[in-house]
Amino acid sequence: MFKKLLATVGIGGAKVDTILTSELLSPGDNFSANIVITGGDTEQTISGLDLALMTRVKVKRDETDMIANQRIAQWRIADSFVINAGETKTIPFSAQLPYETPISANGARNNQTKVWISTGLNIDMAIDASDKDPLNIIATSIQNKVLQAMDLCGYSLVKADVEEGQLRGNGFVSSIGCYQELEFKPNKFALFGLNEVEVSFVATPQVTHVLLELDRNFGGDSYRSMSLDNGLSQDQVTAQIKNFLG
Structure with a gap:
């Protein structure tokens, strides 16, 4: 089965890879992924692991048009846990895309639609780490x-x-x-x-x-x-x- 590497996030030695099992998705589709967490050189406490479905939106602020990132769905993958040095944890995950997910693979000449999954790895006493990778959302x-x-x-x-x-x-x-x-x-x-x-x-x-x-x-x-x-x-x-x- 095709597997797409969605995001790789690392901080302080620990790393997380999010791997999606489908290349193309439509609004409302169920999807699955494997989240693989690899420990670094020392034991670390992970305070939380989340995935968020994101898109870019046009917003108006003080009569000025701007572009901002907007979260349209979020999933908690794991709460606080310890990852030992060199240890690998694999967390299977499945969820459903919102039916209103924008169509990013639409064929428009000027396509400004971007949809991605952001992976967040929170480590105590460290800055949050996150990464993103575009999703190909096709029309139903x-x-x-x-x-x-x-x-x-x-x-x-x-x-x-x-x-x-x-x-x-x-x-x-x-x-x-x-x-x-x-x-x-x-x-x-x-x-x-x-x-x-x-x-x-x-x-x-x-x-x-x-x-x-x-x-x-x-x-x-x-x-x-x-x-x-x-x-x-x-x-x-x-x-x-x-x-x-x-």
Whole structure:
């Protein structure tokens, strides 16, 4: 099985390697990893070991746009323990990605979406150690059908980023403190005469909510939302997208 080295963290001689057993993940997927802790030259007390799922978000502070790191999930791997000199401890770990995890492997020409797992190794009387390594988060089946539908309507994905805040639509609201925006521009075959379409997802196990921001030549921006059953076919999704864009 493919194993990806996620992160290597070391301080004061001790080292931790986090090894993921899958190369590609989608929002809501279960994943597993092995956390391998190797002791240094002397015995050390580890005060805690955590993993955190992180992303980069656009934030506004005092009317200034900034980029910040945001934690969207965290898992405690181990509490205080002792690692002897030269000792190796292996801790198997499994968890589930949040359904709202941003899609980092999205194919946008300007892809600003970054998702990674940060490994934290805390050692008494020492500065916390941490490292990070990007994750390839691909669209779920229903999300991919929405992206394909946009392509079939003549719109190309030009930019993807994540913004701080909460997303609201008809009957749904986001829950992780940030949301992804996928920005589409029309090509020469585009339908409906739109200047731009921004697509955002709020996914759940059975339904994927979609918020569309439509920029028209006349009338300014407007918002439309829909809730798609995750089992819909490509033709069904394309028909709904066409209906909302028109």
